[in-house]
Structure formats: C-alpha cells, structure tokens
Amino acid sequence: MGIQRRLSVKNIICKLNLELFSYLRKNMKILVEHDLNGKMNLFFTGILILILGGVLSLLFRETVKLKFVCLSSVIASILCIISVIKSQGPSILFIPPFGNVEFACDSLSSFFVIVISLITALASIYSIGYMKPYENKNKKFASHCLFLPVLTASMLLVVTVKNAFYFLILWEIMSLSSFFLVIFEDDKKEVLEAGIKYLVYMHISVLFIIAAFVLMSIKSGSYDFSSFTSIFEGNNHFKDLIFVLTFLGFGTKAGFFPMHNWLPHAHPAAPSHISAIMSAVMIKTGIYGILRVLIFIQKPTLFIAYFVLFVSVITALYGIIYALGQKDLKKLLAYSSMENIGIIGIAIAAIIFGVIYSDNYVIILASLGCFLHILNHSVFKSLLFMGAGSVYSLTHTKNIEKLGGLVKKMPFTAVCFLIACIAICALPPLNGFISEFTIYLSLFNSLKLGNASLFISIVLSIAALALVGTLVILAMTKVYSVVFLGTSRSYHSNDVNSDVSIYMIIPMYILAVLIFALGISSLYIADLIKIPYDLFIQQGFNINLLFNIQIILLNISVFVVLFIMFILLIYGIKKIVVKNRVNYETWGCGYQDVNSKMQYSAASYVSPFTSVLTPLFKKISDVKKPKGFFPKDAHYTSEVEDAEEAYIINPIIRLDEKFLAKFERLQDGNIQHYILYGLVFLVLILIGAVFWG
Amino acid sequence: MKTVIINLIIILIMPFIMLGFIKKTKAFWAGRKGVSLLQPFYDFMRLLKKGIVVSNTTSFIANIAPVIVLSSVIFAGLFVPLAGGLSVINIEYGFIIFAYLLGLSKFFALLCAMDTGSSFEGMGASREACFTSLIEPAFFIITASACGACGIYSFNSFNTFISNINMVSLCVIILAVLAFFIMLVVECSRIPVDDPATHLELTMIHEVMILDNSGFDLAVLTWASGIKMVLISSLILLFIIPSSMPYYISLILYLLLYCLIGIVVGTVESGIARIRMSHILEFVFAMTALALVILALITIRIYGG
Numbered sequence: 001m002g003i004q005r006r007l008s009v010k011n012i013i014c015k016l017n018l019e020l021f022s023y024l025r026k027n028m029k030i031l032v033e034h035d036l037n038g039k040m041n042l043f044f045t046g047i048l049i050l051i052l053g054g055v056l057s058l059l060f061r062e063t064v065k066l067k068f069v070c071l072s073s074v075i076a077s078i079l080c081i082i083s084v085i086k087s088q089g090p091s092i093l094f095i096p097p098f099g100n101v102e103f104a105c106d107s108l109s110s111f112f113v114i115v116i117s118l119i120t121a122l123a124s125i126y127s128i129g130y131m132k133p134y135e136n137k138n139k140k141f142a143s144h145c146l147f148l149p150v151l152t153a154s155m156l157l158v159v160t161v162k163n164a165f166y167f168l169i170l171w172e173i174m175s176l177s178s179f180f181l182v183i184f185e186d187d188k189k190e191v192l193e194a195g196i197k198y199l200v201y202m203h204i205s206v207l208f209i210i211a212a213f214v215l216m217s218i219k220s221g222s223y224d225f226s227s228f229t230s231i232f233e234g235n236n237h238f239k240d241l242i243f244v245l246t247f248l249g250f251g252t253k254a255g256f257f258p259m260h261n262w263l264p265h266a267h268p269a270a271p272s273h274i275s276a277i278m279s280a281v282m283i284k285t286g287i288y289g290i291l292r293v294l295i296f297i298q299k300p301t302l303f304i305a306y307f308v309l310f311v312s313v314i315t316a317l318y319g320i321i322y323a324l325g326q327k328d329l330k331k332l333l334a335y336s337s338m339e340n341i342g343i344i345g346i347a348i349a350a351i352i353f354g355v356i357y358s359d360n361y362v363i364i365l366a367s368l369g370c371f372l373h374i375l376n377h378s379v380f381k382s383l384l385f386m387g388a389g390s391v392y393s394l395t396h397t398k399n400i401e402k403l404g405g406l407v408k409k410m411p412f413t414a415v416c417f418l419i420a421c422i423a424i425c426a427l428p429p430l431n432g433f434i435s436e437f438t439i440y441l442s443l444f445n446s447l448k449l450g451n452a453s454l455f456i457s458i459v460l461s462i463a464a465l466a467l468v469g470t471l472v473i474l475a476m477t478k479v480y481s482v483v484f485l486g487t488s489r490s491y492h493s494n495d496v497n498s499d500v501s502i503y504m505i506i507p508m509y510i511l512a513v514l515i516f517a518l519g520i521s522s523l524y525i526a527d528l529i530k531i532p533y534d535l536f537i538q539q540g541f542n543i544n545l546l547f548n549i550q551i552i553l554l555n556i557s558v559f560v561v562l563f564i565m566f567i568l569l570i571y572g573i574k575k576i577v578v579k580n581r582v583n584y585e586t587w588g589c590g591y592q593d594v595n596s597k598m599q600y601s602a603a604s605y606v607s608p609f610t611s612v613l614t615p616l617f618k619k620i621s622d623v624k625k626p627k628g629f630f631p632k633d634a635h636y637t638s639e640v641e642d643a644e645e646a647y648i649i650n651p652i653i654r655l656d657e658k659f660l661a662k663f664e665r666l667q668d669g670n671i672q673h674y675i676l677y678g679l680v681f682l683v684l685i686l687i688g689a690v691f692w693g
Numbered sequence: 694m695k696t697v698i699i700n701l702i703i704i705l706i707m708p709f710i711m712l713g714f715i716k717k718t719k720a721f722w723a724g725r726k727g728v729s730l731l732q733p734f735y736d737f738m739r740l741l742k743k744g745i746v747v748s749n750t751t752s753f754i755a756n757i758a759p760v761i762v763l764s765s766v767i768f769a770g771l772f773v774p775l776a777g778g779l780s781v782i783n784i785e786y787g788f789i790i791f792a793y794l795l796g797l798s799k800f801f802a803l804l805c806a807m808d809t810g811s812s813f814e815g816m817g818a819s820r821e822a823c824f825t826s827l828i829e830p831a832f833f834i835i836t837a838s839a840c841g842a843c844g845i846y847s848f849n850s851f852n853t854f855i856s857n858i859n860m861v862s863l864c865v866i867i868l869a870v871l872a873f874f875i876m877l878v879v880e881c882s883r884i885p886v887d888d889p890a891t892h893l894e895l896t897m898i899h900e901v902m903i904l905d906n907s908g909f910d911l912a913v914l915t916w917a918s919g920i921k922m923v924l925i926s927s928l929i930l931l932f933i934i935p936s937s938m939p940y941y942i943s944l945i946l947y948l949l950l951y952c953l954i955g956i957v958v959g960t961v962e963s964g965i966a967r968i969r970m971s972h973i974l975e976f977v978f979a980m981t982a983l984a985l986v987i988l989a990l991i992t993i994r995i996y997g998g
Contacts, residue, residue: 405810407752414752427797428765428790440789447841452996459837459988466792466833470826473800477822481807481815487750555784567764574760578909580744586809587748587904589894600807600815608823612974 040103042083043113043160046076047153054149058142062135065145066128073124073149077117080156084110085529102162102224107532108295112159112288114529115375119280119382120152122507123273126386129503130273130393134184144184144271151177155281159288164213164223171209171285175202178282182270194262194269201262205252209289212245216296228296236301243304246293247311254286255338256345257315261645264322267334268398272389275330279337279385280378287344287374295535300352309349309457313464316342318644320471324478324606325617325640329388329398332479333381336424339468340377343439344370346461350442351536353458357449358538361545362442367533368549369438372526376431376518380423383511387417390500390508391483395492400479400602405488409496414484416508421476423515426469429560431518437556440465471609478605487596520560523553603638610640618646696779699944704770707948708919709734711926711955715883718959733919737912745908750810758805759910759917762798766917766924769794773927774848776944778936785846788836791924792829795880798917799825806902813894817901820970824886824898827977828876834984835869838991851931861994865987866932872983873929877958879977881922884962886973896970926954 053072057065084105105113127148135141154174161167179202183195213223219238220227232239252259263283267275294300319338326332347370354362390413391406392398407414419430426436443462447455488494499505518525526533534541588594603610610617621638666677713730720727729735747755772787772794774780780787799822806818840846843853851869854862879886882899894901903914930950934943968976 405750407754418754422797422800425796425800426793427800428793433793437786437789437793441786444786444837444840444846447837448844452992455841455992455996456988459834459841462837463830463834463984467826467830469793469796470829473796473803474822474826477800477803477807477818481804481818485752485754485804485808486810552785556790559782559790563764563768566768567761570764571757571760574909574913577741578745580908582744582746583749584746585748586750586811587813588811589813594811596810598812599810600812600819605807605815605819606823608820608974609826 042079046079050076050149050153054146057145066131069145070124070128074121077121080113080117084113101166103160104162105160109160111532115378116155116281119378120277123277126504126507127273129501130389147177147180158285162225181274182266184271191269194265198262198266201252205249208245209249212242232297239297239301240303250286250289254283255341256311257318258644260338261649263338264331264334268328268330272385276382276385280382284374305349305352312342312345313461316468320468323475325610327399327401327602329400333384344373347439350446353446355536360537360541362446363536364533366442369435369442371531373435376435379511379514380420383420386508387413390504394496397492400482402490403483403493404486406493407484410499412499412505416512419512419515421480425473425476429519429563431515434522478602482602486599489596616643697781700775700781703775707923707951711951712919714952714955715959718956719963722963740912743908745910748809748905751808754804754808758801759913761801763913763917765794765798766920770924773924775927776947777940778849778852788848809905813901817898820898824973824977831981831984834988838988842991852936855935861990865990868983868987869932870929872980875980877925883958885965885968888967
C-alpha cells in the first residue's frame with residue numbers, strides 16, 4: 001500500500017516532468033528562432049533585484065529601508081545598463097500564469113533602458129536624504145519603499161516588452177505605482193486631488209491605447225509587436241486613425257497639449273525625487289510609445305507629420321508661457337517639462353518629414369536631436385527637480401515669492417541649480433544646446449523638402465523654437481534670481497542654516513557633471529549608448545551623411561572646449577587686473593531703509609510679458625487696498641490659472657458633477673434598495689440576452 | 694590668418710569708434726562740439742585702472758557674470774562674417790551658435806542685475822528680458838528664409854541677395870536692413886527703446902541693470918554691449934556689401950559703413966523721442982512683422998509663379 005502510494009507520487013512527478021519537457025521542446029523552436037543565449041539575463045536579474053529590494057525592504061527598520069531600496073536599485077541599474085550596452089537581442093521570459101512573453105532590447109528600447117536606469121538610480125540615492133523627515137510615517141513610508149522599485153521595474157519592462165497585451169498590463173502597473181508614489185502626503189487635500197486627477201487622466205488615456213492596440217491586433221491576428229508592422233501597407237486612413245488614437249493615449253502620458261493638465265498638478269504634489277523620476281523618465285515612456293507606433297506605421301502620412309508638428313509647437317509655447325506665470329517652483333518645472341516634450345515632438349515631426357520625403361540626412365539629424373534631447377532633458381530636469389526638492393526640504397515652501405538669497409546658505413545646491421538652468425535654456429556650452437542645435441539642424445535641412453506650405457511651417461516652427469528659447473531664459477532667470485539671489489524675502493528662507501545632506505548633494509553633482517560631459521563630448525556619448533539614430537533610415541543610406549554630422553558635432557565639441565577655456569582666460573585676466581575690491585551696500589537711489597520686501601518679485605519680473613498675454617492668463621487675484629489716512633492692513637495675492645483648465649476642463653467637470661448629482665437619490669443607504677438595483681440589473685441583462693443573444 | 698587678425702581687431706576696437714561716432718553725432722545735432730571720437734576708449738581704460746565696489750548682497754554670480762557676458766559676445770563675433778564675407782570660424786549653422794551665445798550673455802546679464810537685490814535693477818532686468826524676447830524668433834525667421842532661398846546654411850546666405858539683384862531681393866534687402874536696425878536698437882538699448890543717457894533710474898532699461906557694477910566689471914559690460922552693436926551692424930552690412938568685391942575695398946567699405954551706422958543711430962536718437970514703455974513691445978514686434986513679410990516674399994520667389 002505504502003510502496004504503491006510512493007510509486008504513484010513518483011509517477012506523478014515523472015509525468016509532470018515529461019509534460020514540462022515536451023512543453024519546453026514544443027517551445028524550443030521559438031527559442032531557437034529568437035537566438036536566446038541569455039542575452040537579457042542580466043537585465044532580468046536587474047529587474048528581479050529591484051523588486052526583491054522593494055519587497056524585502058518591508059522587513060527592515062525605517063532608517064535602513066530606503067538605503068536598502070537604493071542599494072538594490074543602483075545595482076539593478078548598473079546591471080541593466082551593462083546588459084543593454086553589451087548585447088542586443090530578443091529574449092523570451094516564461095512567466096508562470098501567462099506563458100511566454102517576449103522581451104527584446106532593440107536599439108530604441110535599450111536607449112530608454114539606459115535613461116531610465118540612470119535617472120532612477122540617482123533619484124533613489126537622493127530619496128535617502130529627502131525622505132529622512134518622513135521616516136516616522138510608518139505605513140506610508142513602507143509603501144513608498146515598495147512602490148519606488150516597482151515603478152522603476154515597470155518602466156524598464158514597458159520599454160522592452162514586445163507584446164501589446166503585456167505592454168498594457170505593465171503600462172497600468174506603471175501608472176498605478178506612480179499614483180501611489182504621488183499621493184505620499186495624502187493627508188493634504190490638494191495632494192490627494194492631484195493624485196486622483198492623475199489617475200483619471202491616465203485611465204482615460206489608456207482607453208485610447210487599448211482601442212488602438214485592439215484595432216491593430218484584430219487586423220494582424222496577434223498581439224505581438226512584430227506582427228503589427230505589416231498591417232499598414234497602403235492604408236492611409238487606418239494609419240491616421242491608429243496614430244491619432246495612440247498619440248492621444250501616449251501624448252497624455254507625455255504631457256502634450258491639450259492633455260497636459262495632470263502634469264502641473266501631479267508634479268508639485270509628489271515628493272521631489274518622484275517628480276524627478278516622473279518628469280525626467282516616466283513621461284518619456286509616452287514618447288517611447290509614439291516612436292514605437294511610428295515604427296509600426298513605417299511610412300507615415302503627411303497628415304501625421306503636420307499633426308505632430310502643430311501639436312508640438314503649441315505644446316512648447318503653451319508650456320513655457322504658463323511656466324512664466326507660475327510662482328510654485330515645482331509647478332513651473334512641470335510646465336517646463338511640457339515645453340521640452342514639445343521640443344522633442346518637433347524633432348519627431350522632423351523625423352516624420354524626413355521619412356515621408358526619404359531624406360536620410362534629416363532623419364539622422366532629427367533622430368539624433370530627439371534622442372539627445374530626451375537624454376539631456378532627463379538629466380537637467382531631474383537635477384532641477386532635485387534642486388527644488390532641496391529648497392523645499394529646507395524652507396518648507398514651494399512658493400518662490402517667499403524665498404531669496406539662498407545662494408549663500410545653500411551654495412552646493414545653488415551651483416547645481418545654476419548649471420541645470422543654463423542647460424535647460426539650451427545655452428552653450430552645456431548639453432541642452434547640443435540637442436537643440438541638432439534639432440535646429442534637422443529643421444533647417446527639411447526646409448527644402450516639400451512645397452511652400454512645408455517651407456512656411458518649418459520656418460515658423462524654427463521661429464517658435466527660438467521664441468521658446470528666449471522665454472525659457474526669461475522663466476529660468478526668474479526662478480534662479482528670485483529663489484537664490486538677492487536677499488531673503490521671508491522667514492522661510494531666512495531660517496535656513498546649512499545646505500542639504502550629502503545624500504542629496506551627491507546625485508545632484510553627478511548630474512551636473514553629466515551635463516558638462518554631455519555638452520562637451522556629445523558625439524562620444526551618443527556613440528557609447530548607441531543612440532538609435534538609424535531607426536527610421538530609408539533606402540539609399542550613404543555613410544558620408546553620418547560623417548558629415550559627426551564633423552559638425554565634433555566642431556561643436558571643439559568650440560565648446562575653446563569657449564570654456566576662453567571664459568577661464570578672461571576670468572584670469574580679471575583676477576590680475578582687479579586689485580581693489582570694496583564691499584558696500586546695493587545702490588538704493590539715495591533711499592536708506594531698503595528692505596528685502598522691496599526687491600523685484602517673480603510676478604513683477606515677468607509682468608511686462610504676461611500683461612501682453614492677459615487673455616491667456618486667467619488671473620485669480622485677492623486684493624485689499626489700503627484705505628484711510630492710517631491704513632492698517634492691505635494685501636495682494638495673485639495666481640495664474642491654466643486657461644485650458646479654467647475654460648474647458650473645469651466646466652466639463654462641473655457639468656459632469658451636475659449630471660451625476662441627479663443620481664444621488666439612488667444612493668439612500670437602504671440595503672434593500674441596493675439589492676433591488678442588483679436584481680433589476682440582472683433581469684435587464686436576462687431580457688437583453690433573450691432578445692439579442 | 695590675415696582675416697582672423699583683421700576681424701578680431703574690428704570686433705574689439707570698432708565698438709569704441711562706433712560709440713564715439715554716436716556721441717559726436719548727438720553732440721552735432723544738439724549744437725555742441727562734443728567729446729573726442731576716442732572718448733569711449735579713454736573711459737574704458739580709465740575704468741580698467743579703477744578698483745571695484747561690490748554690493749554686500751551679491752554672490753559669486755556678480756563676480757563671474759561680466760566675464761561670461763564679455764566672452765560670449767566676443768565668441769559670438771567669431772561666427773559673424775565681416776569684410777569680404779569671411780568670418781574667423783566659418784562653419785555651417787554658425788548663426789545658431791551666434792544667437793545662443795547672445796542668449797548666454799543675456800542670461801548672465803540678467804542674473805548679474807538680479808543678484809544685487811535692488812528693485813531698480815530688477816526693473817531693468819525684467820524690461821530687458823521681455824523686450825528682447827521677441828527679437829530671436831524674428832532673427833530666426835529671416836535667417837531660415839534666407840537659408841531656404843539660397844541653400845547655404847550660414848550667415849553668408851544674407852549675402853546672396855545683393856549678388857543677384859532683382860525686384861524681390863531688393864525688397865528683401867530693404868526689409869531685412871530695417872529689421873536688423875530694429876534689432877540693433879533693441880539689443881543695444883538705444884533710443885527709441887532705451888535712452889543710455891537718461892538720469893532717472895525708473896526709466897532706464899540697460900543702464901539700470903549695471904548700476905552696481907563698477908571698475909573692471911562696468912568696463913567689460915559696456916564693451917560687450919558695444920561689441921554686440923558692431924556684430925548686429927555687420928549683419929546689416931552683409932545685406933548691403935557684396936562679397937565678390939576685392940577684399941581691401943570691402944574692408945574699407947565696412948569701416949566706413951560702421952561709422953555711417955553710428956551716425957544714423959545718433960541721428961535717430963537726436964530726432965526721435967522715446968516710445969512709451971508700454972508700447973515698446975509693439976515696436977519690437979515690428980521686427981517680427983518685417984521678418985514675416987520677408988518670409989512671404991521668399992516663399993513666393995521660390996515656389997510661386
């Protein structure tokens with residue numbers, strides 16, 4: 001009896017083994033086809049370490065938790081970067097309940113893997129210092145430590161998965177985990193509201209993506225990305241439809257106008273390293289999606305090109321104009337992210353024009369500009385958000401009108417922030433200039449591709465890019481001078497004694513060094529991380545084109561180095577020439593009792609410009625004028641509201657609320673009524689099934 | 694090598710002479726004898742010898758900003774073709790670098806002003822930032838249309854209009870000269886946008902930004918502003934003087950025309966009153982309007998009838 005039983009257990013195990021073996025053999029063919037020699041093993045190890053780090057962190061004490069997460073995330077990032085730099089090739093992961101899921105690091109994916117790994121690792125180092133004051137919030141802190149690596153892992157997987165179905169699942173995990181990270185301070189009402197807004201936006205957007213993917217998979221009969229490339233041939237309307245759907249979906253994530261409204265709410269609400277991750281890399285997954293769909297479509301239509309160009313130009317201008325009016329530091333940075341997404345969009349439009357007119361030179365330049373700008377923007381924008389976080393963690397306010405004079409109190413942060421400001425203004429000699437220069441080049445080269453309408457639109461988008469450039473200078477000088485320069489405007493900045501902790505300074509310095517490195521040796525780095533400039537290349541590619549571009553970039557590198565040396569030379573001359581230096585007060589035009597409240601404020605700094613654009617700004621101002629001979633109190637505050645939010649979104653929400661309020665009576669708290677509703681619903685379904693089934 | 698040296702000399706010395714001519718012209722129209730043509734240079738040397746007074750409020754920005762302003766303006770000058778259509782660094786798309794280097798100088802000039810924490814300088818910085826913000830788009834519209842018209846992607850595309858003259862290119866030249874003259878007036882803070890000789894802080898734009906700079910810093914900032922004027926004048930001259938001319942004749946023409954532009958600026962300053970502060974943006978926008986007309990003309994020439 002006993003022996004028989006043991007045998008039967010053995011039998012079962014044997015049988016199971018056999019089945020597994022036959023299953024594997026069945027799938028072997030696929031494995032061999034895809035040449036799986038552990039190409040992405042390192043990558044998956046990295047993902048595993050990330051998730052394990054998050055889960056295991058729950059076991060540790062509060063003080064160690066985040067350090068553990070950070071350690072795992074740094075290791076994982078290094079593994080991921082090594083894996084994509086060393087090898088590219090598809091890999092099939094067997095996930096037990098789902099079966100085989102194909103992952104692959106093609107050149108597009110590996111670029112995004114590098115950007116994501118880099119920024120998330122630095123942000124997790126930063127978070128150790130930033131989250132220190134929140135360690136006593138036990139549960140929230142633990143969930144933060146769990147979701148941070150989950151977000152990173154889901155982003156890494158989203159950009160590598162090659163199956164529409166799993167893409168959507170991972171996309172959803174990414175949105176949800178970032179939602180939980182955003183609402184970290186959920187005891188504040190505005191944080192929760194911002195979080196919910198973000199969630200709603202993400203779920204509306206994912207509907208469009210689902211629709212597009214379902215349409216494509218119906219046509220191709222499979223969810224595999226590889227099958228999507230063949231379904232578009234000659235079908236221009238289908239191309240337009242799919243592209244517009246996916247653009248609405250992915251564009252919401254990226255922050256394109258008019259689906260941008262979650263950005264300026266979610267970024268200020270989230271903890272700063274989360275804003276850094278979201279703004280620097282998460283919104284770029286939207287760009288990844290758009291580029292992926294473009295690869296499916298292969299030959300886009302002119303409609304798509306003009307559509308992208310138009311939306312991008314509007315996005316860039318809209319973003320920077322609203323960035324000018326903001327007084328919330330992180331909101332301003334969020335709008336500036338929107339502007340940069342617009343610039344990336346302009347580059348994408350240039351790629352599409354290049355593809356349509358089969359001009360490889362334009363394609364390479366535009367791809368180079370697009371990807372370099374994605375990389376550069378993630379570097380300087382995460383640095384800016386980290387700087388904003390450092391300011392916030394010491395002053396406890398995001399209102400720049402209450403800051404000032406921080407350059408003397410937080411010298412390290414101030415220097416890093418200045419470098420990032422110069423970079424984001426796309427000024428030489430830093431990295432922002434290189435990418436924007438390449439985008440300009442691609443636009444200039446696409447001038448003569450088509451007809452008059454193309455010529456005019458390209459010239460006007462060049463002008464728009466230039467206008468955006470000058471407005472960024474306006475916005476960034478405003479931020480920097482009001483936050484860091486001058487004298488302190490309130491106790492918030494007055495009480496700061498020392499700079500932030502070393503954990504927050506180190507990642508900022510790494511990023512600042514990266515900004516310089518990317519500015520000086522953009523060509524070398526573009527080569528090192530295999531910027532996928534060749535994704536969209538058409539037939540008849542001539543290697544000389546590439547040499548030509550390399551020569552231009554090399555010239556720029558040389559020029560940048562010379563320029564830095566020249567600045568140092570003039571500085572040296574100044575040191576030699578200037579012998580006497582006397583300190584004295586600022587010239588007050590003869591007035592003696594100058595105080596810090598008399599400084600120019602952020603709102604007044606931009607007022608000559610914003611006053612011209614009054615129709616765009618819905619100003620909410622609260623004024624109490626001084627009255628009588630001995631006025632006691634008077635105040636003035638003003639806030640700028642997003643025109644789209646004020647005139648379109650809020651009315652829709654109000655209408656929606658009004659409509660839904662009519663159903664409020666249904667919810668009367670009586671359990672019998674609820675059961676009745678259920679019953680009625682079931683009966684209706686039954687009737688429906690009988691008649692239409 | 695010869696052009697490098699000549700260009701550098703023009704970029705570095707010409708600002709003083711141009712400023713001298715402006716002063717002399719203004720003195721002439723006012724019926725005065727006026728200071729010597731080289732007075733700006735003497736002022737510069739005098740300032741260099743002095744020590745500097747720094748505000749207590751300022752940080753390292755005030756220390757490095759004048760240096761960066763000067764170096765970026767000088768470096769921008771290397772990309773501008775002067776006599777004979779030759780520039781020191783002759784690479785394609787140099788005009789983008791030129792525009793962004795001027796942007797860098799503006800960035801640091803603004804920060805330098807804001808560093809003092811003075812409300813006057815904030816006012817100046819704010820005005821300068823806003824009024825110059827519309828210049829760059831117009832500049833790029835003109836450059837892009839010119840590049841599109843002739844297929845040369847550098848400043849030398851400006852030069853092609855004068856070499857094959859016809860009705861359209863003549864119109865383009867006139868409009869472009871006007872547009873760049875507006876750019877000169879705005880960027881270099883001359884009347885009718887800004888009065889460099891005003892004595893009331895509340896009405897100043899550029900002058901108020903450098904109130905707290907003295908000695909070396911002040912000298913350097915004024916010099917940089919003068920260099921900017923020479924550079925923008927060179928852009929105007931690119932439209933007027935054909936590059937096919939023998940080098941030395943074109944060099945002499947350049948030198949003469951710089952002085953002429955100085956005289957024109959001085960005459961305009963003597964003849965016109967300042968525009969009201971709230972209307973300056975409209976004046977600046979005139980450059981954009983001119984640029985758009987140029988764009989339309991060139992589009993018609995390339996693609997139309």
